[in-house]
Amino acid sequence: MTLFAFLILFAAVVIGYILNLRAARAIRAGGTKLHSLDGFHGGFSALVTLVPTFFFIILWLMLQGTVIESMIKAGLPDGTLDGLGTGQVQLIMSEIRSIAGGRIFGTPEDWKLEAAERLVSLRSTSSLLLVVLTIALTAGLILLTRKTVRAEFRARQGVERIVLGLMVGCATVAIFVTIGIVGSLVFETYRFFEMVPFTDFLFGTSWEPQIPLREDQIAAKGAFGMLPVFLGTMVIATVAMVIAVPIGLFSAIYLHEFASPKIRAVIKPVLEILAGVPTVVYGFFAILVIAPAIRSFGTDLGLPIAPNTALAAGLVMGIMLVPFISSFADDALAAVPRSLRDGSLALGATQAETISKVLFPAAIPGIVGGILLAVSRAIGETMIVVMAAGLIAKMTINPLDSVTTVTVQIVTLLIGDTAFDSPKTLAAFALGMVLFVMTLIINIFALRIVRKYREIYD
Amino acid sequence: MYDTPASGKTAVTNEVKIAARKVNVFYGDTHAIKDVDVEIEDKTVTAFIGPSGCGKSTFLRCLNRMNDTIDICRVEGLIALDGEDIYAPSIDPVQLRAKVGMVFQKPNPFPKSIYENVAYGPKIHGMARTRAELDEIVERALRRGAIWDEVKDRLQEPGTGLSGGQQQRLCIARAVATEPEVLLMDEPCSALDPIATAQVEELIDELREQYSVVIVTHSMQQAARVSQKTAFFHLGNLVEFGETGQIFTNPHDPRTESYITGRIG
Numbered sequence A: 001m002t003l004f005a006f007l008i009l010f011a012a013v014v015i016g017y018i019l020n021l022r023a024a025r026a027i028r029a030g031g032t033k034l035h036s037l038d039g040f041h042g043g044f045s046a047l048v049t050l051v052p053t054f055f056f057i058i059l060w061l062m063l064q065g066t067v068i069e070s071m072i073k074a075g076l077p078d079g080t081l082d083g084l085g086t087g088q089v090q091l092i093m094s095e096i097r098s099i100a101g102g103r104i105f106g107t108p109e110d111w112k113l114e115a116a117e118r119l120v121s122l123r124s125t126s127s128l129l130l131v132v133l134t135i136a137l138t139a140g141l142i143l144l145t146r147k148t149v150r151a152e153f154r155a156r157q158g159v160e161r162i163v164l165g166l167m168v169g170c171a172t173v174a175i176f177v178t179i180g181i182v183g184s185l186v187f188e189t190y191r192f193f194e195m196v197p198f199t200d201f202l203f204g205t206s207w208e209p210q211i212p213l214r215e216d217q218i219a220a221k222g223a224f225g226m227l228p229v230f231l232g233t234m235v236i237a238t239v240a241m242v243i244a245v246p247i248g249l250f251s252a253i254y255l256h257e258f259a260s261p262k263i264r265a266v267i268k269p270v271l272e273i274l275a276g277v278p279t280v281v282y283g284f285f286a287i288l289v290i291a292p293a294i295r296s297f298g299t300d301l302g303l304p305i306a307p308n309t310a311l312a313a314g315l316v317m318g319i320m321l322v323p324f325i326s327s328f329a330d331d332a333l334a335a336v337p338r339s340l341r342d343g344s345l346a347l348g349a350t351q352a353e354t355i356s357k358v359l360f361p362a363a364i365p366g367i368v369g370g371i372l373l374a375v376s377r378a379i380g381e382t383m384i385v386v387m388a389a390g391l392i393a394k395m396t397i398n399p400l401d402s403v404t405t406v407t408v409q410i411v412t413l414l415i416g417d418t419a420f421d422s423p424k425t426l427a428a429f430a431l432g433m434v435l436f437v438m439t440l441i442i443n444i445f446a447l448r449i450v451r452k453y454r455e456i457y458d
Numbered sequence B: 001m002y003d004t005p006a007s008g009k010t011a012v013t014n015e016v017k018i019a020a021r022k023v024n025v026f027y028g029d030t031h032a033i034k035d036v037d038v039e040i041e042d043k044t045v046t047a048f049i050g051p052s053g054c055g056k057s058t059f060l061r062c063l064n065r066m067n068d069t070i071d072i073c074r075v076e077g078l079i080a081l082d083g084e085d086i087y088a089p090s091i092d093p094v095q096l097r098a099k100v101g102m103v104f105q106k107p108n109p110f111p112k113s114i115y116e117n118v119a120y121g122p123k124i125h126g127m128a129r130t131r132a133e134l135d136e137i138v139e140r141a142l143r144r145g146a147i148w149d150e151v152k153d154r155l156q157e158p159g160t161g162l163s164g165g166q167q168q169r170l171c172i173a174r175a176v177a178t179e180p181e182v183l184l185m186d187e188p189c190s191a192l193d194p195i196a197t198a199q200v201e202e203l204i205d206e207l208r209e210q211y212s213v214v215i216v217t218h219s220m221q222q223a224a225r226v227s228q229k230t231a232f233f234h235l236g237n238l239v240e241f242g243e244t245g246q247i248f249t250n251p252h253d254p255r256t257e258s259y260i261t262g263r264i265g
């Protein structure tokens, strides 16, 4: 039935378009000059029909479930839901729904069967109503717009306004989503800080979130100091940047300045492939190749090395970031005007001098911007560290030790039974907030720098 | 109709600094320079004139091998500086460019301070041993570029913050600072006002005492004022080359005549 409503809408759009187009042609054939082209009159009708009806159908579909459910609840025998928790009410409702869908387990009570019957009939009424209303609405809109077809009617402006409105709508979606995400993050974080003091979280040096969920469970009391986790993130990100920055920069300089077209034709696609590898695969690589290699290397030297080292995760993350940095550096170098390079070469500078003294300094803001964006990716990277870094938070900056990161902890805190009312799960939001604030600050910095350097040459 | 050239009346023959024989330049399949023979004398200003797109800049860039930086560009023929083929494998284009300086059509100061812009060449060529020497070189170059008075109080400010005309004079100062033997100037005055133009022309006249200067210009008056020799290019051919006075008063080729009287280009 829903599909039917959409088909009606589609048909109405086409009909409205053709009707108005014909009408406009008829006026033109009569010798009158129209303000707008015929197509705009058709388009005006199509858009005026499409947009409101489309939103009407969507809204109907979104609301019908809730409305029907509350009608069912109201129709249950008096007192059935009294004194039940939300979980139990939901259980009953889902049972009614599955009976209505024909999946009956055991012998349900009569009132449940009755409610299920009512649910079925309400649903079909609702669908029917939707189709009827869609027909009425589209017919009304077609008639309305058909009347607008006159010589002096500014259909083009009308169409442009509607399209503009749609574009504004799309643009605001992103804004509202951002506000929603930040809002929920802030809200949950606030709830966390109601249970755990702010300073304990920010400056505590011990992270043991395994608190008892029930009264009778025996477990540690729980500690929510984020410093060791934060430190772990920093260690891994540092290792990653130590790998990624030089390799990325030098490969960009080599590709941009020295490589012959043939070599460039090979290396560039390879770097692009590297950028397209899913992070899970990098995770495999870390566990299966890098970590054992580091460990056997360490045993050869007589060093005790943990199975999950920050070094392994950081190395692989660094490799992941190489194409990111090199493509940014490449863009930055390419944005330096050719005339600067020529100017330097014409003064008798070698290519190396030109790169290090003119091109590189001119490209540095762009490169720094790219590096900062890479840092914020390193901080937020999850899959590689979940697979290759450890789970135990330690106050250490030794990259040969096992560390855990903010993202790993968020994942582990939210895996398993998740009731969002214990500090254990809420801590995940506080950590998310930390991550968000950090990457936000870095991104703002990065964008500032990138923008500033654009200004120099534009 | 034109000013008589500064010293073009007496036809002194100087030593040949750069000799070009049968030079052909191709950009991919485009034949941009066709069989050009020219001799550029030492201590002389040579002007290249001709309609837009006739290959003046292209030929100029052959003289310091700046065309090497354009992948699709191919140069054939012989170009010799002081009798030595500059396209010979034994020649290092880097050293060649230190001897043959260039000022571009569009000002291109580095995004560095004014001081650093001028000091760039002398530094990479190790021309100064002390900071004081470098200061001296920079000041002399800026004075010769006719811009010293305008920038002497703001040497540490970025060169890109100057006006277009100031930037061009800074670029001239930068090119002069390395003491080249030949200075190639591609329309150096196209962004300058008449006063700065006059100053640059004065500089060119001064440079002539020591160096050989090649200037591309679209201004007939300027060519007549500053040069002793003039080469007229048309569609990649060197149509006529000779004493500036003769070219402007008594051109042998009808194309030259129509160009300088404003009928072609």
Ligand SMILES: Nc1ncnc2c1ncn2[C@@H]1O[C@H](COP(=O)(O)OP(=O)(O)OP(=O)(O)O)[C@@H](O)[C@H]1O
Binding pocket: B027, B030, B032, B050, B051, B052, B053, B054, B055, B056, B057, B058, B059, B070
């Ligand atoms: N980098 C290049 N790639 C391909 N063709 C080029 C390139 N540079 C110049 N050309 C071509 O070579 C010819 C000569 O160009 P050139 O720049 O030497 O002209 P010009 O005489 O300096 O003109 P103008 O007075 O406008 O500066 C033109 O036809 C031009 O299209």
Ligand SMILES: [Mg+2]
Binding pocket: B056, B057, B058, B105, B186
């Ligand atoms: Mg030119």
